Structures are given as C-alpha cells and as structure tokens.
Amino acid sequence: MDRDRRRQQYEQATQWPMIGLAVLFVVAYAWRVLGVGLPGWVETTLGLVTVAVWPVFLADYLVRLVLAERRWRFVRTNWVDGVAVLLPLLRPLRIISLVRVARVIDRRLATDLHGRVAGYVTVSASLVVFMAALAVLDAERGAPDANITDFGDAVWWAITTISTVGYGDRYPVTGEGRVVAVLLMLAGIALLGVVTAAVASWFVDRVSDARDGESDDLRAEVRELAAEVRALRAELPGRDLTPGR
Amino acid sequence: MDRDRRRQQYEQATQWPMIGLAVLFVVAYAWRVLGVGLPGWVETTLGLVTVAVWPVFLADYLVRLVLAERRWRFVRTNWVDGVAVLLPLLRPLRIISLVRVARVIDRRLATDLHGRVAGYVTVSASLVVFMAALAVLDAERGAPDANITDFGDAVWWAITTISTVGYGDRYPVTGEGRVVAVLLMLAGIALLGVVTAAVASWFVDRVSDARDGESDDLRAEVRELAAEVRALRAELPGRDLTPGR
Amino acid sequence: MDRDRRRQQYEQATQWPMIGLAVLFVVAYAWRVLGVGLPGWVETTLGLVTVAVWPVFLADYLVRLVLAERRWRFVRTNWVDGVAVLLPLLRPLRIISLVRVARVIDRRLATDLHGRVAGYVTVSASLVVFMAALAVLDAERGAPDANITDFGDAVWWAITTISTVGYGDRYPVTGEGRVVAVLLMLAGIALLGVVTAAVASWFVDRVSDARDGESDDLRAEVRELAAEVRALRAELPGRDLTPGR
Amino acid sequence: MDRDRRRQQYEQATQWPMIGLAVLFVVAYAWRVLGVGLPGWVETTLGLVTVAVWPVFLADYLVRLVLAERRWRFVRTNWVDGVAVLLPLLRPLRIISLVRVARVIDRRLATDLHGRVAGYVTVSASLVVFMAALAVLDAERGAPDANITDFGDAVWWAITTISTVGYGDRYPVTGEGRVVAVLLMLAGIALLGVVTAAVASWFVDRVSDARDGESDDLRAEVRELAAEVRALRAELPGRDLTPGR
Structure with a gap:
C-alpha cells in the first residue's frame, strides 16, 4: 500500500518528462528517416538521441516495477509500457497516457x-x-x-x-x-x-x-x-x- | 428545453429540403463524373451545384448546433451530419435520415x-x-x-x-x-x-x-x-x- | 392459426421433394459447367433442367407466403428461401433445411x-x-x-x-x-x-x-x-x- | 463414472509421452523440410519418424474414446485431438495441453x-x-x-x-x-x-x-x-x- 503510493507519486512526477521524451524520440526518428541530404553530424546526433532514449525508458519501467506492490499485476496492467520498452517502434504509445490526462480534465470521459x-x-x-x-x-x-x-x-x-x-x-x-x-x-x-x-x-x-x-x-x-x-x-x-x- | 424544442421544429421543417439537396448533390456529382463529352457549360453548372451545396450544409449544421441545448452532446449524437459537412463524399449519408422517416411510418421498425x-x-x-x-x-x-x-x-x-x-x-x-x-x-x-x-x-x-x-x-x-x-x-x-x- | 397449420402441413409434405429438386439443380448445373465435350443434346437438357427448376421454387415460395398467417413475418424468417428464389446460385441453400431434419433426429442438437x-x-x-x-x-x-x-x-x-x-x-x-x-x-x-x-x-x-x-x-x-x-x-x-x- | 476415472488415469499417465511424441514429430518434420543436402539415410529416418507417429496418435485417441463414458461428448470436447489425428499439420497442437499443465501450476491462470x-x-x-x-x-x-x-x-x-x-x-x-x-x-x-x-x-x-x-x-x-x-x-x-x- 505504502509502496504503491510512492509509485503513484513517482509516476505523477515523471509523467510529463516521459511524454516529452517520447515526443523527442518520434521527432528525432522521423527527422532522421524523412530528412534527405542531412549533414552527417545532424544524422549522427539524431541517431544518438533515438538510441539514448532507450535506457531512460528501461530505467523508468524498472523503477515503477520495483515500487509496485504486486509486480505481476503491474506487468499485466501496464503491458503497453512494457512493450514500449522492448519495441522502439511502439515507444510513442507512451503518449497515450495523455488520454488519461484528458480524462482527468474532462469529467464526461471518465464515465x-x-x-x-x-x-x-x-x-x-x-x-x-x-x-x-x-x-x-x-x-x-x-x-x-x-x-x-x-x-x-x-x-x-x-x-x-x-x-x-x-x-x-x-x-x-x-x-x-x-x-x-x-x-x-x-x-x-x-x-x-x-x-x-x-x-x-x-x-x-x-x-x-x-x-x-x-x-x-x-x-x-x-x-x-x-x-x-x-x-x-x-x-x-x-x-x-x-x-x- | 425550450431551445431544444425550437431545434426540433427547425429540423422537421428542413428535413425534406436537406434530403433534396443531398440527392441533388449526388445527381450533379455523378453526372459530372460519368457524363463523357458533356458540353462545357453543363460541366461548369454541375461543378457549381456540387460546390454551392456545401455552404448550405454548413449553415444548416451550425444553426442546429447553436439551437442545441447541450452542444457537445449534439456534436456526438449527430456526428454523421458533422462528417457530411467536412467530407463531400459522405454528404449523401444525409439521406439515411430517411430511415428515421421510415421508422415513423412502420411501427415495427421502431422497436x-x-x-x-x-x-x-x-x-x-x-x-x-x-x-x-x-x-x-x-x-x-x-x-x-x-x-x-x-x-x-x-x-x-x-x-x-x-x-x-x-x-x-x-x-x-x-x-x-x-x-x-x-x-x-x-x-x-x-x-x-x-x-x-x-x-x-x-x-x-x-x-x-x-x-x-x-x-x-x-x-x-x-x-x-x-x-x-x-x-x-x-x-x-x-x-x-x-x-x- | 388455422392457415399457419395448413402451411406447416404443406411444408412437411413438400420438404423432401424440394430438397430433391435443389440437389437435382446442383447436379445438373455442375455437370453442365464441369462436363467438357458433352454432346449437344445433353448440354441442352441440363440447361433446361436448371431453368425449369426456377418456376417450381417460385410457386412453392408463393404458396407458402399465401398460406402464412403473418406475411411480413414469413418473409423475414424465411429470407433464405426468398433469396434462393431470386438467386439461382443460392438455390442449394434449400438443402440447409436438412439441418432442421437432423435436429429432429438428434435431440441434443435441438438445445x-x-x-x-x-x-x-x-x-x-x-x-x-x-x-x-x-x-x-x-x-x-x-x-x-x-x-x-x-x-x-x-x-x-x-x-x-x-x-x-x-x-x-x-x-x-x-x-x-x-x-x-x-x-x-x-x-x-x-x-x-x-x-x-x-x-x-x-x-x-x-x-x-x-x-x-x-x-x-x-x-x-x-x-x-x-x-x-x-x-x-x-x-x-x-x-x-x-x-x- | 468408473470408466471415466480410468480414462483420466490413462490420460495422466500418457500426457507427457504424447507431448514428447508431438515435439519429436515437429522436430523430425522441420529437420526433413529445412535440412538441405541431408544424407539419404537421415532423410529416410526422419520421414519414417513422421509417419510412425501417426498410428500412435490414432491408437491413443481410440483408447480414450473407448474409455470415455459419453463418447459423443468426448469427441466434441476433445475435437482438437481428433483433428490432430486426421491432419498431421495440426499434430503439434497436442502441445497446447501444456497450457493445461501451466494452469495447474499457476493458480491465477485457473480463474x-x-x-x-x-x-x-x-x-x-x-x-x-x-x-x-x-x-x-x-x-x-x-x-x-x-x-x-x-x-x-x-x-x-x-x-x-x-x-x-x-x-x-x-x-x-x-x-x-x-x-x-x-x-x-x-x-x-x-x-x-x-x-x-x-x-x-x-x-x-x-x-x-x-x-x-x-x-x-x-x-x-x-x-x-x-x-x-x-x-x-x-x-x-x-x-x-x-x-x-
């Protein structure tokens, strides 16, 4: 119970930075793929960004897993986040948590x-x-x-x-x-x-x-x-x- | 409540003209696309008709939206009409309201x-x-x-x-x-x-x-x-x- | 009520002949399509059979419709038979009524x-x-x-x-x-x-x-x-x- | 009741050997198909193994069928096993019974x-x-x-x-x-x-x-x-x- 509350505090504190990182990943990846004739150093930087995002996602997932009261339940209810760690392609799905944010704002959505x-x-x-x-x-x-x-x-x-x-x-x-x-x-x-x-x-x-x-x-x-x-x-x-x- | 009744009166008054416009749009569009070797002035007229229908649909939608008691609810329950305003292709879906008319005629359908x-x-x-x-x-x-x-x-x-x-x-x-x-x-x-x-x-x-x-x-x-x-x-x-x- | 009983009697009496006709139609049609190098008179006969089956199906459907107590209900619950009259391709679906026969034989299927x-x-x-x-x-x-x-x-x-x-x-x-x-x-x-x-x-x-x-x-x-x-x-x-x- | 208990005893005793046979079949079949340039005797042996597995599967199915209290019910609830006998391709589906084993181990899965x-x-x-x-x-x-x-x-x-x-x-x-x-x-x-x-x-x-x-x-x-x-x-x-x- 106590640990789960700390997990929730952690999640609230990191939600926006993580969404920001997911957006950064999408932008860097899209730029690298779509940008034709980029100078070499830009391409290298973009490639580095897309790679560097991964350990942050992994660490975030592991911290939440460790803080979770019931670990197996955490893995199951947060499977989208787990998949986002394993498959870079699905990393932007992290942005979906924005729907959760929208739900808090718009009461109608909650029901x-x-x-x-x-x-x-x-x-x-x-x-x-x-x-x-x-x-x-x-x-x-x-x-x-x-x-x-x-x-x-x-x-x-x-x-x-x-x-x-x-x-x-x-x-x-x-x-x-x-x-x-x-x-x-x-x-x-x-x-x-x-x-x-x-x-x-x-x-x-x-x-x-x-x-x-x-x-x-x-x-x-x-x-x-x-x-x-x-x-x-x-x-x-x-x-x-x-x-x- | 009062406004919603006025909206219903408006909708009843305009239902048939709007269906007529939707049919006109379909006929003009189909004629323009399928009619090979049409004289120039016919093609221009047909093109004008398909374009001129749009502001009428938009105005109709906005009037109903303004008259609606709960606007967000109106947008959600009448999303087909909203889509019909945005996408000319789906404009004839307005004809579907004929099913509603059929429902009034045939009691069995209502249940x-x-x-x-x-x-x-x-x-x-x-x-x-x-x-x-x-x-x-x-x-x-x-x-x-x-x-x-x-x-x-x-x-x-x-x-x-x-x-x-x-x-x-x-x-x-x-x-x-x-x-x-x-x-x-x-x-x-x-x-x-x-x-x-x-x-x-x-x-x-x-x-x-x-x-x-x-x-x-x-x-x-x-x-x-x-x-x-x-x-x-x-x-x-x-x-x-x-x-x- | 009385008429519906007569319809059921009629249906029981004609069920097997109609299934036989459906089978005959399938056999004649398949033979005509698949039989390469058939003599002309065989092909003509098979063609005649496939055509001649149609008025019988139509007559059967109309008799049942006339005998039905509630006509609209009959059309709706027997829509497969109606389609079989209109589309020769679907005529063999009449054979499906064999499932109904099987249901009577095997009590388990009925529930x-x-x-x-x-x-x-x-x-x-x-x-x-x-x-x-x-x-x-x-x-x-x-x-x-x-x-x-x-x-x-x-x-x-x-x-x-x-x-x-x-x-x-x-x-x-x-x-x-x-x-x-x-x-x-x-x-x-x-x-x-x-x-x-x-x-x-x-x-x-x-x-x-x-x-x-x-x-x-x-x-x-x-x-x-x-x-x-x-x-x-x-x-x-x-x-x-x-x-x- | 008595016979069904004997069937369950038989199934418990043969479950692991049958899963082993299914795995053997998959390995032999995959090896034969994917192994390019195998010596003749290996290919013959693998072919023999894939063929020899079939009568065992058939015998196992028949024994269980004979031991079943209600045979028709057995055929229906064990249709996967029946299909596995008829279609060699689906034989490895026998491995699915491992899920049943997993269910016993992990209580959560059972509910x-x-x-x-x-x-x-x-x-x-x-x-x-x-x-x-x-x-x-x-x-x-x-x-x-x-x-x-x-x-x-x-x-x-x-x-x-x-x-x-x-x-x-x-x-x-x-x-x-x-x-x-x-x-x-x-x-x-x-x-x-x-x-x-x-x-x-x-x-x-x-x-x-x-x-x-x-x-x-x-x-x-x-x-x-x-x-x-x-x-x-x-x-x-x-x-x-x-x-x-």
Whole structure:
C-alpha cells in the first residue's frame, strides 16, 4: 500500500518528462528517416538521441516495477509500457497516457467507456501507422528490389496492411520490413477486434436496457412485499411502540 | 428545453429540403463524373451545384448546433451530419435520415433494433460504395499509370476494398484516390464491426432468454412469499378490517 | 392459426421433394459447367433442367407466403428461401433445411445453439463456395483475358475471397464473375460475423455463469426470508390449522 | 463414472509421452523440410519418424474414446485431438495441453478466462503458422512456377494469410500448398473471431459491473425486508423462545 503510493507519486512526477521524451524520440526518428541530404553530424546526433532514449525508458519501467506492490499485476496492467520498452517502434504509445490526462480534465470521459475506447483506438492506430511507415521506409529504402520508396507509399502500405485489405501493390521485401508488417497485422487484428467489441457491447447494452425493466419489476414486487410486512407489523395486537431497527 | 424544442421544429421543417439537396448533390456529382463529352457549360453548372451545396450544409449544421441545448452532446449524437459537412463524399449519408422517416411510418421498425441496424448498414454501405467509386474515378482518370479507368472498375474496386478482400487487381495511384481508399477501409472496418456486433447481440439475446427463465423463477418465489405474508396477516387474531395500504 | 397449420402441413409434405429438386439443380448445373465435350443434346437438357427448376421454387415460395398467417413475418424468417428464389446460385441453400431434419433426429442438437450454428455455417459456407466456383468458372471461361480457367482455380479463388484474404493471383474480369464475387464477399463478411459472434456469445456465457452465482445468492436469501415468515406464522398465538393457500 | 476415472488415469499417465511424441514429430518434420543436402539415410529416418507417429496418435485417441463414458461428448470436447489425428499439420497442437499443465501450476491462470484464452491463442497461432510454413515449403519447393521457395518466404506468406491481409506477393500454386492455405485461412477466421470475442466479452463485463450495482441494491432491499420480518417476530405477544429454524 505504502509502496504503491510512492509509485503513484513517482509516476505523477515523471509523467510529463516521459511524454516529452517520447515526443523527442518520434521527432528525432522521423527527422532522421524523412530528412534527405542531412549533414552527417545532424544524422549522427539524431541517431544518438533515438538510441539514448532507450535506457531512460528501461530505467523508468524498472523503477515503477520495483515500487509496485504486486509486480505481476503491474506487468499485466501496464503491458503497453512494457512493450514500449522492448519495441522502439511502439515507444510513442507512451503518449497515450495523455488520454488519461484528458480524462482527468474532462469529467464526461471518465464515465464514458465507449468514448474513451474510441479515443484510445484513434490515437494509437494513428501513431502505429505513422511509426510503422517510418520504420518500413527506413528498412526498405536501401533494398534493390523494394517497392516502398517514399513516405507517401509507406503510409499507404501501412494503412492497407492495418486494415487487412492488403492490395499487394506495395509490400516489404526485407526482413526488417516484414517484421514491421507482422506487428502491423497484429495491430490490425486487435483494431478490428476492439472496434467490433465496442459496437457489440453498445448493442448488448441497448438490449440489456430492455431487460433492466424486468429487474425493476422484481424490485417493485419486493418493495410491495416489504410494505405488506410493515402493515402487518403495524396491525399486531401486542405491539409496543419502539421501532424494530 | 425550450431551445431544444425550437431545434426540433427547425429540423422537421428542413428535413425534406436537406434530403433534396443531398440527392441533388449526388445527381450533379455523378453526372459530372460519368457524363463523357458533356458540353462545357453543363460541366461548369454541375461543378457549381456540387460546390454551392456545401455552404448550405454548413449553415444548416451550425444553426442546429447553436439551437442545441447541450452542444457537445449534439456534436456526438449527430456526428454523421458533422462528417457530411467536412467530407463531400459522405454528404449523401444525409439521406439515411430517411430511415428515421421510415421508422415513423412502420411501427415495427421502431422497436426492432436489429432490423433497423440492417437497414442503416445496407443503405449507408451502398451509398459509400457508390460515392467512393465516383470519387476514385474522378481522381484516377487523369493519372497516366492508373488502372481504375471506368465506372465498372471503380465500383468493383470499391467493393473489394470495403470488404477488406483487396485483390490488388485495381488500386488507386493518386493521392486523392488513396484518401478515398483510406475512408473506404475505415468504412469497411466499421461495416465488419457492425455486422458482427448485430449477430453477436442476437446470439447473446437468445442465450439470455434462457437465463430470463431463472429471473422469472426468482419472481415467482417472491410472489409466493408475498402470498404467505398476506395469509399470515389474514390469520392475525387482533386484525382490523382496513387494508394496510 | 388455422392457415399457419395448413402451411406447416404443406411444408412437411413438400420438404423432401424440394430438397430433391435443389440437389437435382446442383447436379445438373455442375455437370453442365464441369462436363467438357458433352454432346449437344445433353448440354441442352441440363440447361433446361436448371431453368425449369426456377418456376417450381417460385410457386412453392408463393404458396407458402399465401398460406402464412403473418406475411411480413414469413418473409423475414424465411429470407433464405426468398433469396434462393431470386438467386439461382443460392438455390442449394434449400438443402440447409436438412439441418432442421437432423435436429429432429438428434435431440441434443435441438438445445445446443452453438452446435447448430456451427452446422449451419459449415454446410452453407461449403455450398456457397462450391456454387460460386461453378458460377465464376461458367462466367470467366469464355473471356479472353480470364485467369480463372479450371475448376481447381475457381474453388481456390472462391475460398480466398470468402475468407477476405484476397491474394489477387486469381480474380474475375467479367461482369458476371464480379457479381458472383460481390455475393461471395457479402457471404464472407457474414461468415466472419457469425463465427465471431458464436465465440463471443460462448465467452459471455462463461462469464455470466460466474454472475449467476450472485443471482443464486439472491434466491437463497429470498428463500431464507420465506422460511422466516413461515416460522413466524407457525408461532402465532391465535393461529388456526387451515393452510393460508 | 468408473470408466471415466480410468480414462483420466490413462490420460495422466500418457500426457507427457504424447507431448514428447508431438515435439519429436515437429522436430523430425522441420529437420526433413529445412535440412538441405541431408544424407539419404537421415532423410529416410526422419520421414519414417513422421509417419510412425501417426498410428500412435490414432491408437491413443481410440483408447480414450473407448474409455470415455459419453463418447459423443468426448469427441466434441476433445475435437482438437481428433483433428490432430486426421491432419498431421495440426499434430503439434497436442502441445497446447501444456497450457493445461501451466494452469495447474499457476493458480491465477485457473480463474482468469481472458488470460488463459490469450495463452491458447498465442501458442496455437504460432504453432499453426510454423507448421503451415513448413508444409507449404515442402509442397511448393518442387513446383516449377512456385514463388514460395525458402523458409523466410513461407513464414511471411503464412502470416499474411492467417491475418487475412493476403498481399499476393507470395501464394501457393500446387494443390497441397492450396490445401495448407485453406486451413490457414480457417485458422485466421477463427483467430479474428476469438480475439474479437475476448475483447467484446471484456467490454460487456465492464458494462455489467455497473449493472451489478443494481443487483446489489435488490439484495440490500431483500435483506432489509428480512430484518423487518425478524423484528416483527421478536415483537410477537405469544412468542415462545425456540428459534424458527
């Protein structure tokens, strides 16, 4: 309990710096990949920044893990942060914690599960597509028989992949590019699953509203019964005047 | 409350004109795209009509927004209309409000959630495919390496995309065409989600019917108990004849 | 009520002949499409059979519709039969009513919603793939730039389409072939929806089982209360010996 | 009952040997397919091992079937094992029973339906992709116009297929390869279904938690009523001191 409170204090103190680092990582990575004809020292610096961010993310994760009361539970509920440590590509997902910040600001979001899910899905799908496009472009650009050669193509390919449409007009041919593709496909399956599930739960909710009426009927009958018992008690011949409760 | 009533009056008064405008937009756009060898002045007029419709849609949306009691709620529950203002392609979705009209006419539809969803899905998927085919044809036709060059191909491509099949025998190569494709893919994911959710909620409903039996059992027991209490009251020695309630 | 009983009598009397006709249609159609180098009179006869089956299906549907107590309800609950009248391709779906026959034989199936759905899905998906492969082969074979030219290719194409994988190594190029493809894609979306929904409802069922425990707790409490009331009644001083109910 | 206990004893005794056989099968099959330039006798031995495993699997299945109390139920609840007998490709799925072993070790898994499903899905999807890649490589390698010619390509193709993306840059051209592809597509549909269903049931669960509050309210009212009745009983004039229950 005590340790968990310290973890929360730590997380509140480091939230904004960590989001800042994630943004820095995205900017440096995007600049390095998209900036054509950069001077050598700029490219080196950008590369150093993207690499240097990693130990900070790792240390942050380990500190939080050590401070957590129940470690296994921490790993499971914060799996996005764990993945962000392992896969640089997914590091910007750290920015999603901004949704949590938004939730504190806008009270409505705190109770609206579907709205919150829509927010998470939109933000993370966009981030994943953007990072995957950068990563695949970085991997494919040098390959001789590559067909993904500029950023427009890369974004287009990423969207056709995450939506599981997969025309096949663009596809990765290098090993790194294919690894990026596999992660995107997993994201696509998850995306489809979450969208469907959100719609389905909204539906079931609507149908349940009708059922709730029945539950209310039951409550009304229990109340009526209670009134009957109270009346019975009031009529008792030998009743004293002190209440039963 | 008062303002919301005025909004409803406004909406009832403008519903048919707005549907008419949406139809006019579709006809003008389709004519301009599909009509080969139109005289110059006809093409100019049709282009003007498609452009002139936009400020009317925007004004209508803003008036309704201003009249709405709770603005944020209005934006969320009428997001289709908002999207129709931003994306000309989706403007004909305004026609979907016809389903609402049909609901008033056919009482059965008003209570049949699944039937209504089927109606919405069929009408909007058809409209989206039709408009996307027109838009992609308009965008691709001029490109030198395009493979979507007639309306048949465009419709075929739109259907393979929205169903996420994506053969890749036809695909857009221009930026505008790809934007249309991305919107279609989003529509495809939503389509899959809604169809699955409708089937799933029907299933859960069926299974819940069995559970409802149990809830009925509980009610029967509560009723039996109430009868017991009533009998008890009737047997009381010092009872008077006035009812307890 | 009376009319609906007559409809059921009619349906029981015609069920087997209609299934026989559906089988005959499939056999004749498959023979005509797959039989290379058939003598002219055989091909003419097979063509005649496939055509002659249609008015019988139409007449059967109309008779059942006329005999139905509530016509709109009949159209909705028997939409598969209606589709089978309109689309020759889907005529063999009539064979699915065999599942209904199997249900009568095997009592277990009658109560097992998930098992029944699995049966329907397997049988209809197989039939749809088989018929679509025949139809697309029939349509494409004559086209000069077709890439679906033998039955193996046609079945392979049909499966890649219904599963929404869509490699694009085979795809229809004729108008008829594309219509078949669109129907297959719709079937694929429905297939995905039904499979997902069946799994989801099984899940929700499992989770609900845990909740049911809570409902049982409530019933236990109501029963305890009833025992209390009964005990109270037994203790009453002025009680007579006739039961309250 | 007696026979079912003997079946359980048999299953406990043979579980580890059968898992060992499944692993042996995978190793031998992978070695034979991936090992280029193996001496003739090694290839023959590996081929013999993969074939010899089959009768053992069949015998094991039949023994368990014979020992089962209710045979039809056994076939249905152990359909994975039945499929593993029929399709060599799916034999390693026997390894999934390790998840059952893990469940006994880790108590948390035993109650966590979603975690368990995530485990099953990850393990079986990985196994299916790995075996399908081996099988398709084995089938395609010899074909003259094949485009899946090394293991990297085969794994890449298997993943694009199971995720239903289907770029079409790689696809099987032989009959055996296409059969493998069809099984993979079925696995992909099932995968999508299970992922979506797990997410959906988690959602519905969350929404139900809110509803549970209402059920708790009802229980509180029933308890209050019981207290009322107990108070009534305590107040009775002619009460004796023996408890009612």
